[in-house]
Amino acid sequence: MTGAAGAAPAARGGRHPAAASKDGCVTPQCHARLIESAAGARGGSVHQPAGAGECASCHDLALPAQARFVKGAPEGGGDGPAGPRGWDQALCAECHDESLAARNAPPGATGFADGGRNLHALHVQAGRGRRCLVCHDPHASSQAWLLREVLPARGSARITQVFRRDPKGGWCRTGCHAPKLYTR
Numbered sequence: 001m002t003g004a005a006g007a008a009p010a011a012r013g014g015r016h017p018a019a020a021s022k023d024g025c026v027t028p029q030c031h032a033r034l035i036e037s038a039a040g041a042r043g044g045s046v047h048q049p050a051g052a053g054e055c056a057s058c059h060d061l062a063l064p065a066q067a068r069f070v071k072g073a074p075e076g077g078g079d080g081p082a083g084p085r086g087w088d089q090a091l092c093a094e095c096h097d098e099s100l101a102a103r104n105a106p107p108g109a110t111g112f113a114d115g116g117r118n119l120h121a122l123h124v125q126a127g128r129g130r131r132c133l134v135c136h137d138p139h140a141s142s143q144a145w146l147l148r149e150v151l152p153a154r155g156s157a158r159i160t161q162v163f164r165r166d167p168k169g170g171w172c173r174t175g176c177h178a179p180k181l182y183t184r
Contacts, residue, residue, distance in 0.1 A: 007121060045146050050139040058091060088133040114169070114182035135161065151175070
């Protein structure tokens with residue numbers, strides 16, 4: 001039996017139920033809707049490891065459930081060095097080049113650039129220090145580049161994010177800033 005969002009049943013005792021390695025992790029009875037909800041959407045994107053059922057790339061079922069079994073995730077959700085603004089960039093850098101968001105990263109380090117400005121570096125190095133999982137969903141999204149439709153916020157606040165891809169760049173509107181157009 002799955003939850004309302006198609007997630008696995010609550011882990012008993014803080015542990016994930018055993019998963020048969022031959023079946024992969026994303027099974028129809030547990031997590032398939034994480035991918036299906038976005039995979040068929042026009043312009044959607046699926047993170048390759050999630051789509052292939054390679055959950056162990058980011059998850060470790062031996063970890064406590066409070067951290068959602070994510071490698072390096074803090075159990076308490078604090079903002080310290082191991083908090084939500086620090087741990088996910090280290091996790092993502094295991095596969096993605098972390099230099100793309102470095103303060104001195106060249107504009108060509110990523111496709112998210114506005115002329116000579118590397119916009120990944122701008123967002124990550126800004127005063128609030130946004131990290132990967134604030135804007136990107138690690139499983140799937142109905143938008144390109146795994147961009148979230150709703151950004152995580154405190155309490156019941158909902159911050160929408162709308163992205164439109166363009167062959168030469170894109171357009172983004174969020175609750176964080178006015179609509180922005182960028183051209184590579």
